[in-house]
Amino acid sequence: MVGRKTYELMPKDEFQKECQYYIFTHSKIxxxxxxxxATNEDPATFVKKLKNKNINQIMIAGGSQLNTAFLKANFIDEIYLDIEPYLLGKGIPLFQPIDTECELKLLSKKVENSTIQLHYKVIK
Structure with missing residues (x-):
């Protein structure tokens, strides 16, 4: 799952041929x-269709809008968070403001080439 804005920033060679990608958008792309x-369905409708096709694992590589939509729909079980060795003057938040808190449990951490990857389970 990729949001439209994230999709437009991704180079064509970053898409693996053996994977199916779905772009969430309300625009023609x-x-x-x-x-x-491309799909313009809400996460609940879309995930239900995937489950009917026996697809039970999906990866979301979106911006704050897509991440928040899936979090609010309670479809996020795990979060991989990469911390890169760059400081930005400003950036895009991981999630939009939400009315609820989300507890995480650290499952693993990995350091590779100055990048730290944190793997969390979402406590429901």
Whole structure:
């Protein structure tokens, strides 16, 4: 799952041929490869369709809008958070403001080439 804004920033060669990609958008977009499809459905409707196809694991690589929509729908079980060795003057938040708190449990941490990856389980 990729949000439209994230999709537009991704180079075409970053999309793996063996994976199916779904872009969440309300706009008409240019699809970069045959394994990329666009949808304007809400997360609950879309996830229900995937479950009917026996797809039970999905990865979200979106911005704050898509991440928040899936979090509010209670569809996020795990979060991988990469901390890169760069300081930005400003950036895009991981989530939009929400009315609830979300407890996380650290499952693992990994350091590779100055990048730290934290793997969390969402406590429900």
């Amino acid at each position: 240019d699809l970069k490869a045959p394994n990329i499809k």
